[in-house]
Amino acid sequence: MRHFAAVAAALLAYELVARSGWFAAALVPTLPTIAHTLWTMLADGSMERHAASTLARVFSGLALAAAAGLVLGFAMARSRAVERFVSPLVNALMPIPSLAWAPVFILWFGLGNAATVLIVFYAASFPMLVNAWSGARAVNPLWLRAAAAMGAGGAQLFWKVVVPGAAPFIITGLRLAFQRAWIATVGAEMLAASDFGLGWVIFDAKEFLNADVMLASLAVIGALGYLFERFAFGALERATVLRWGMVRPGQA
Amino acid sequence: MLRAAVPFAVVGALWEALAHSGAFPPRLFPPLEEVALTFARLTASGVLPHHTALTLARLAAGFAAAALVGVLAGIAMGRSRRVEDLLLPLVSIGAPVPGLAYAPLFLLWFGLGDTGSVALVAFVALFPVVLNTWTGVKAVKEIWLRAARTMGADERRLFRHVVLPGAAPYILGGLRLGLAQAWRILVAVEMLAAVPWGLGWLIFGAREFLDTAAMLAGIATIGAIGLALEHLVFGRIERYTVVRWGMMAA
Numbered sequence: 001m002r003h004f005a006a007v008a009a010a011l012l013a014y015e016l017v018a019r020s021g022w023f024a025a026a027l028v029p030t031l032p033t034i035a036h037t038l039w040t041m042l043a044d045g046s047m048e049r050h051a052a053s054t055l056a057r058v059f060s061g062l063a064l065a066a067a068a069g070l071v072l073g074f075a076m077a078r079s080r081a082v083e084r085f086v087s088p089l090v091n092a093l094m095p096i097p098s099l100a101w102a103p104v105f106i107l108w109f110g111l112g113n114a115a116t117v118l119i120v121f122y123a124a125s126f127p128m129l130v131n132a133w134s135g136a137r138a139v140n141p142l143w144l145r146a147a148a149a150m151g152a153g154g155a156q157l158f159w160k161v162v163v164p165g166a167a168p169f170i171i172t173g174l175r176l177a178f179q180r181a182w183i184a185t186v187g188a189e190m191l192a193a194s195d196f197g198l199g200w201v202i203f204d205a206k207e208f209l210n211a212d213v214m215l216a217s218l219a220v221i222g223a224l225g226y227l228f229e230r231f232a233f234g235a236l237e238r239a240t241v242l243r244w245g246m247v248r249p250g251q252a
Numbered sequence: 253m254l255r256a257a258v259p260f261a262v263v264g265a266l267w268e269a270l271a272h273s274g275a276f277p278p279r280l281f282p283p284l285e286e287v288a289l290t291f292a293r294l295t296a297s298g299v300l301p302h303h304t305a306l307t308l309a310r311l312a313a314g315f316a317a318a319a320l321v322g323v324l325a326g327i328a329m330g331r332s333r334r335v336e337d338l339l340l341p342l343v344s345i346g347a348p349v350p351g352l353a354y355a356p357l358f359l360l361w362f363g364l365g366d367t368g369s370v371a372l373v374a375f376v377a378l379f380p381v382v383l384n385t386w387t388g389v390k391a392v393k394e395i396w397l398r399a400a401r402t403m404g405a406d407e408r409r410l411f412r413h414v415v416l417p418g419a420a421p422y423i424l425g426g427l428r429l430g431l432a433q434a435w436r437i438l439v440a441v442e443m444l445a446a447v448p449w450g451l452g453w454l455i456f457g458a459r460e461f462l463d464t465a466a467m468l469a470g471i472a473t474i475g476a477i478g479l480a481l482e483h484l485v486f487g488r489i490e491r492y493t494v495v496r497w498g499m500m501a502a
Contacts, residue, residue, distance in 0.1 A: 006341040027360060088256040089263065095478030099352075099440040100452070100471050103459040107280055107467075183350035187440045190355070191456075199353065203444070206356040214357050222349040229348060 029212040038216035053196040061120025062181045069125045073132025098123035098184045102191045116188040123184035124177035131173025135166030282465040291469035306449040314373025322378045326385025351376030369441045376437045377430035384426025388419030421494045
């Protein structure tokens with residue numbers, strides 16, 4: 001209730017500024033204008049198409065990053081040789097913002113989906129890899145010894161002990177990777193100029209001074225990010241680590 | 253040290269083999285010696301240092317504003333219930349939206365160029381700083397406060413000598429996150445904002461001339477700065493403050 005009041009106050013302040021006439025109405029549209037634009041774009045299906053293309057890019061990049069990050073992260077935790085080889089490379093590449101690669105990837109792969117998905121992949125792999133690696137190393141050695149003593153072999157040890165044991169880290173990795181992927185997708189869509197996607201709509205709207213389209217798309221981006229963070233990852237956590245008793249509800 | 257060089261040597265050799273194999277046009281996939289040469293040429297001519305200096309100036313301006321406003325707002329939120337009620341919902345709504353999505357809006361409102369990009373950098377870096385400072389002030393142990401009060405500390409001294417040092421590890425953590433985010437956003441926004449100088453612009457502009465070597469030289473500079481910000485700047489600040497005070501292990 002209190003939160004609601006603060007948001008309402010902020011919206012009211014915005015509406016007053018928008019109606020005051022200090023700024024051009026094209027730059028600071030009123031809330032009803034934004035709502036109307038949002039509704040029109042939802043009604044003619046264009047907003048859904050933009051959101052769907054953006055989400056498709058986020059999830060293709062995220063899926064690739066999860067696959068590569070998990071395999072490499074587990075391999076690093078398992079073998080000293082792999083760890084020694086990969087970790088200096090990771091340390092050198094991680095501080096480079098993914099969007100810095102955008103022009104190079106665009107040159108190599110052309111404008112469009114391939115470049116965008118690769119940028120997203122680059123952004124999302126590092127949190128995935130680092131978390132899988134630390135997760136696998138953080139598995140209680142007592143569990144490994146107990147399972148081995150009860151006769152668990154290599155594959156069984158990996159699937160039944162290491163993977164669930166590392167799951168809290170992996171889920172955190174996925175969460176971080178999703179946030180990174182989301183940012184990278186929006187940025188890449190602005191730079192790699194595809195013809196659909198929420199980032200592209202916002203950027204394109206600038207050319208026509210359509211601040212209402214920009215704000216409506218921003219609202220959709222915020223809402224989608226919030227929904228995924230709140231529901232998708234929350235559900236994933238409840239179905240796995242919380243149910244297995246790996247983390248307590250308060251901690252999660 | 254030598255062992256850490258092995259992976260780079262292997263990857264470098266692979267790159268060289270691919271670049272010289274003729275499978276890709278050398279303009280798009282330049283060999284490393286050409287990247288190094290371009291790097292040296294751009295550095296000697298002063299172009300690369302100029303780009304770097306302007307990028308760092310934007311980063312410093314945006315981040316300084318975010319740090320100042322963020323720490324003050326975070327402390328106010330931690331100390332006063334009313335401010336917390338007012339700001340926390342706004343911060344929690346704004347934080348998950350990817351900062352870059354605001355870029356076109358900021359460019360529209362503040363114009364292309366420095367004002368827009370610095371404002372965006374400040375805005376994006378603000379969220380982690382506010383949230384961490386607020387958490388830090390809230391996390392100061394009640395028993396420290398009571399102990400200090402019993403020993404006769406007034407509000408002012410309580411704040412300076414207990415609350416601020418107590419919250420410092422969190423505040424530094426927030427500043428660190430904020431700086432990292434500011435850096436990521438700045439590089440991207442320089443590509444979008446059509447500023448005449450800056451590392452992001454250097455890379456993006458080089459695309460027009462198919463100058464992949466210049467792009468890679470720019471990316472290497474960006475990576476080196478990112479690494480330096482993280483390790484040299486914050487590592488040192490931490491050692492002089494929270495580690496020395498025994499708040500955190502080195």
